Amino acid sequence: MTNNSVKIKTRFAPSPTGPAHIGSIRTALFNYLLSRKLGGFFVLRIEDTDKERSKIEWEHMLLKSMTWLGFDWDEGPIMIEGQESMFDNNSYDIKYIGENGPYRQSERTEIYKKYLQKMLDEGHAYYCFCTKEEVEAQKGYLMSIGESPVYKGTCRNITKEDAEERIKQGKKCVIRFKSPEKHKIVFEDLIKGKIEFDSETLGDFVIAKNLETPLYNFTCVVDDYEMGITHVIRGEDHVSNTPKQIIMFNALGVKPPIFAHIPLILGQGKKKLSKRDAETSLEEYYHEGYLPEAIINFVAFLGWNPGTEKEIYSMKELIEDFSVEKIQKSGAIFNSEKLDWINGLYIRKKSIDQLTKLCIPFLIEANLIKRHAAGTYLTVDTEELIPTYKIEKSVALYQERMKKLLEIAEFTDFVFKKDIDYDKSLLKWKAMTEEETIVSLEKSLELIRSIINFDKENIEKVIFSEAEKMPNRGDLLWPFRVALTGKQSSAGPTEIAELLGKEKCLDRIELAIKKIKYA
């Protein structure tokens, strides 16, 4: 370590046991923002000591998600290639950046072993031979008499020699931390202020199953120390771990980092958002067409605000205005309506070119178009080449209507499909009869036929001058628009007519007339 040690260092330490979710992203974000705000460092550490539940796929997914969202980090694992496709199922080679690696806990066993041995040698930890059943029974008893269910230290005074002898005999054991005598453990939480715990309520907790398999609270302490972490921002489900970690830092003779516990994001039921809640999975948001900048903006404002009325923020602006002090003390319910609104806003801010590039995968996914030669596309139905400007035009027509990119497919399918399907009653505008509808459609047919230069200006001139003559413009415009799109709601008829082209317009109007006459 160089003189960098004066700079702050934060970390995001997820365990790869499921898809990244909104809650963990917010924890990552706050750590990231703080480090960037203060010109410090940000570390990504993979906490995979639980071999049963940790999977490399989840780790890859996590790295992809974080990259997609616009995070970068100074230390930790990064993907070497393949970041262009965020949520495919491919695995990538991973390398570490930074000098405090490895950054997977599963690869740090030797480091933990060293510290574990130190704890044992210095009398801060001891071997415990109690069985699970015995411990459970004791816990049950303590709870029944209204006391804290903690391990009281039955094996505390077994001598080192005795313990080694029992291990030699093959007795099963774990390693417990020897909690200090009764005293107050106090720490100043950056968000919650002063928090006090009584050391007695902690008991002698297990820190390792054996020298090779340390547990969370221990690895966390060792790593935060070894990696020089100065600030730990994490969910408030960790406050109860904090006193345990503090006494271990004390036993190690080092200063604990500064803690900031952020309130949890709650689901509709006001319960902690869990990884099992499918709607919280980041991959899900990607597949529905949420923009990373919208997700970041939304998540930042879940439990934080700048104290002004500005609420549309880029990552860069967040870094500028972020402060831990402004983080809320109470939990926030995840409100997807606001996310939709923000997403729509960011969609509207995109250039047509950018937005089209983002929408194309969704059109492909919906089986409306498919890739052809470099940068060109065919319609799936008729295999005809569809020029990029037409895709762009389609996207442009629906830009201000979209809340999620996924919606582009159902909005614009009539552009790419050969046949459109709808109920003939949709063609009737308000109180129109079938006869009147046919007359209206035939009028449209005649008008469209008469247009030589089939562009928006001409179509509008012809169609609207005729529509104005009607008692209601809708008498002409509604059946015309429905005939072209097959939809109750859509963009305006003249722009759509231009997009579809004269031939297709004529076909569809004729089809609509037939639909009423013969269906």
Added chain:
RNA sequence: GGCCCUAUCGUCUAACGGUUAGGACGCCAGAUUUUCAAUCUGAUAAUCAGGGUUCGAUUCCCUGUAGGGUCACCA
């Protein structure tokens, strides 16, 4: 149950102890539209309860109530 934390519109939230308690999303109404959006206008809507402290409490203190977290040989 023990321990810890929290409490302002439906939701996210603002308010040096002094404001007609502000904003945003959603909802509702109006304008604009053939439709749906977008846009603009407007409306409805909150300090958990009870005690203190104070000239004055959303704000400070206590009690109650409600909610959340945590009590693993998970993280």
